[in-house]
Amino acid sequence: MLAKTPVTIVTGFLGAGKTTLIRHLLRHAGGRRLALIINEFGDVGVDGDLLQGCADAACPREAIIELANGCICCTVADDFAPAVTALLARDPRPDHIVIETSGLALPKPLVKAFDWPELRTKLTVDGVVAVVDAAAVVDGRFADDPARIAEQRAADPSLDHDNPLEEVYEDQLLCADLVVLNKSDLVAPDALEKLRAEIARSLPRAVKIAATREGAIDVNVLLGVKAAAEDDLQARPSHHDAEGEHDHDDFETFVVAIPAASDPDSLIDRLSEATKAHDILRIKGFVEVAGKPMRMLVQGVGSRFQRDFDRPWGAGELRQSRLVVIAQRGVDRQAVSAALGA
Incomplete structure (x- = not known):
């Protein structure tokens, strides 16, 4: 009872595959009692609903907590601390807690919370896992070469500040103990190796980098890292170290019913056409397909979309098609809604 409960923080940019990786973890828990904290961004619980569907003896539904009041790194005191306290009070106590942050979260403020006296005696950050959409990065969505970024900014007179998307991406990598290059099957082998080398050069310390497809990775690689990240904060630099806290004023989230x-x-x-025409970063939600007994999960980052029928509609369940849209601040919501077919 005196041992600290290990916590794994799963971070990663929008649509990188965090939920898919956690679903794989739940299916291969290896006898561990797991608990989940999910930081949903937006008022449609897509990730939470998908993970609730995986609930079993390894991780029952009551051991899955959703935090939907905003980015977890901004609401640590109000949301995270009470949630983790509730999980630790469970009998039996979980062997391991997994936290899925929102795609816009910075992991370091969350890691810092584990140094609070009321948490430090009970918990330790076993590891920070950064999930990367390898295909998106190779396509040039996020540049992790500082020199190349500087050249691009210098060549564009309209850019007078750092791109916050790049900062989020870089901060997630800089805090990681394990970088997962997901969707590696969509990338040529030489391009994947180049990406692996670029990420390794950008990090200030040795970090494991693993390529995966659909989040499939050995659970023993994910858990049991024993990084004690709360004791290693100085080795995890962040663009926001001098700011105290950050916000997401550059983004807005809204729901479109179709x-x-x-x-x-x-x-x-x-x-896909809507994301090209507007400043949309991500679309994710559930859709009713006429004549089909199952609901369809839709996920898209940029112009690349995936769709799957995840489960049948429940008896008496209201069949709604609702999409969470995350876009650049100032996007024309009416135009986006019309383009999505609302």
Whole structure:
């Protein structure tokens, strides 16, 4: 009872595959009693709903807590501390707690919270896992070469400040004990190795880098790292170290309700075109497909979308098609809603 409960923080940019990786972990828990804290961004609990569907003896539904009041790194005192206290009071106590942060979260403020006296005696950060959408990065969505970023900014007179997306991406890597290059099957082997080398050069310390497909990675690689990250904060630099805290004023999140889809392919084409025409970073949600007994999960980052039928609609469940949109601040919401088919 005196041993600290280990906690793994799973961070990563929008659509990198954090939830998919955690679903894989739940299916291969290896006898561990797990608990989850999910930081949903937006008022449609997509990630929470998907993970609730994996609930079993390894991680029962009551050991899954959703924090939907904003980014966990901004609401640590109000949301995280009470949630983790509730999990530790469970009988039996969880063997390991896994935290899925929102795609816009900075991990270091959350790691700092584990140095609070009321948490430090009970918990330790076993490891910080940064999940990277390898295909998106190789396509040039996020540049982790500081010199190249500087050249791009110098060549563009309209840029007078750092791109916050790059900062989020870089901060997640800089805090990591393990970098997971997900969606590696969508990347040529030579490009994947180049990305691996670029990330390794950008990090101030030795960090494991593993390539995965659909988040499939050995649970013994994810858990049992024993990093004690709360004791190693100086080795995890952040763009926001001097700021105290950060906000997400550069982004806005809203929900768009759309009619039932008659043709899923046409819907995906429409969503892809909308992201190209507007400052949309991510779209994710559940959709009713006319004539189908199962609901369809839609996930998209940039113009690349995935769709799957995740489960049947429940008896008496309201069949709604609702999409969470995360976009750059100032996006024309009415235009986006119209483009999505609302």
